Amino acid sequence: MPELPEVENVALALRECLVGRRLTGMDVRFGGVLEPSAEAVEKALVGLVLVKVLRQGKYLLLEFGEGDECREAGAGYTGIRGKDVLAHSVTIERGCRRAVRLHLRMTGQIFVDPAYIPDRHTHLVFDFDGLPVYYRDIRKFGRLALVAADADGAFAVAPPHVGPDMLEIGFAAWRGRVAARRAPIKAALLDQGVAAGIGNIYADEALFRARVHPLTPAAALADPDLRRIFNAARAVMRLAIRHGGTTYLNFVDFRGQPGNFRRKLRVYQRDGEPCRDCRETLARLMVAGRSSHFCPRCQPAPGGRKARRPTTTRLRTPRGRP
DNA sequence: AAGATTACCTGAAGGC
DNA sequence: TGCCTTCAGGTAATCT
Numbered sequence: 001m002p003e004l005p006e007v008e009n010v011a012l013a014l015r016e017c018l019v020g021r022r023l024t025g026m027d028v029r030f031g032g033v034l035e036p037s038a039e040a041v042e043k044a045l046v047g048l049v050l051v052k053v054l055r056q057g058k059y060l061l062l063e064f065g066e067g068d069e070c071r072e073a074g075a076g077y078t079g080i081r082g083k084d085v086l087a088h089s090v091t092i093e094r095g096c097r098r099a100v101r102l103h104l105r106m107t108g109q110i111f112v113d114p115a116y117i118p119d120r121h122t123h124l125v126f127d128f129d130g131l132p133v134y135y136r137d138i139r140k141f142g143r144l145a146l147v148a149a150d151a152d153g154a155f156a157v158a159p160p161h162v163g164p165d166m167l168e169i170g171f172a173a174w175r176g177r178v179a180a181r182r183a184p185i186k187a188a189l190l191d192q193g194v195a196a197g198i199g200n201i202y203a204d205e206a207l208f209r210a211r212v213h214p215l216t217p218a219a220a221l222a223d224p225d226l227r228r229i230f231n232a233a234r235a236v237m238r239l240a241i242r243h244g245g246t247t248y249l250n251f252v253d254f255r256g257q258p259g260n261f262r263r264k265l266r267v268y269q270r271d272g273e274p275c276r277d278c279r280e281t282l283a284r285l286m287v288a289g290r291s292s293h294f295c296p297r298c299q300p301a302p303g304g305r306k307a308r309r310p311t312t313t314r315l316r317t318p319r320g321r322p
Numbered sequence: 323a324a325g326a327t328t329a330c331c332t333g334a335a336g337g338c
Numbered sequence: 339t340g341c342c343t344t345c346a347g348g349t350a351a352t353c354t
Contacts, residue, residue, distance in 0.1 A: 139331040
């Protein structure tokens with residue numbers, strides 16, 4: 001499932017391959033992924049040049065403009081892979097600007113790969129001046145939505161209730177947003193209004209690395225605990241970006257290559273297997289409606305002393321892995 | 323009023 | 339073999 005690192009890799013790919021190119025056509029095979037309608041999106045975007053790709057949490061904003069009155073932007077921005085990803089970018093001085101907000105939700109995928117063969121889950125085919133770009137989404141949860149400019153003519157990357165990106169926010173600001181929460185820290189990490197980008201995989205990985213039990217109330221955590229969680233969440237996501245993201249079930253990159261961060265996972269979907277640090281059997285329980293994977297020894301239950309009651313810690317045998 | 327639950331979808335996997 | 343159930347989880351809407 002795409003979380004911050006996977007979405008960041010999509011952003012890098014779109015900047016590398018598509019910024020500066022004109023959208024010359026669109027084949028809508030399933031219009032349900034487009035908002036407010038397939039017709040509106042097609043009418044708004046076709047003929048314009050992709051000028052900017054921004055990310056906030058799991059949201060991507062694709063900004064389009066007219067091809068005339070362009071100038072090279074450059075600006076010396078160096079992508080995470082060390083390539084100057086804005087080398088081909090252009091900035092529109094004035095004229096028409098439009099933007100769409102993309103969220104991949106659970107199973108959305110973007111392919112910029114001439115060898116890709118569309119299947120029945122491929123809902124959109126973009127023609128970027130001869131370069132085909134495919135949008136595929138097995139479960140049809142993802143959305144590509146036209147967004148209106150605000151009063152200043154700018155486009156918000158994410159909806160207003162979404163908090164700052166987890167890789168952008170500072171510790172003090174983040175602490176200010178979680179410290180008063182009585183909800184389990186796992187729920188606070190998943191709350192996109194607190195900070196955006198963390199999903200179930202990286203929340204579990206961050207809590208394991210910080211040695212904090214997922215059910216611990218956020219408000220019960222001392223400053224050093226919060227600091228460890230904050231640092232662990234950012235570190236694990238930065239590492240995942242460098243490894244091309246996590247492939248679980250079906251995340252692959254824009255060329256169809258699976259990310260290779262999965263083998264680095266310490267707890268996610270490893271319940272029933274031994275902890276890599278202490279050999280204790282990893283456990284699983286439900287927090288905030290989602291399965292949470294943790295080590296009962298490395299991450300002791302809140303309130304201390306006893307291990308969690310068997311009724312709340314459900315062990316399960318490993319399921320088949322793809 | 324924050325926290326919990328459900329709807330939205332499809333495919334994989336397990337049980338029988 | 340094949341039908342049925344459960345599970346996966348991001349977000350919005352609904353419930354408590």
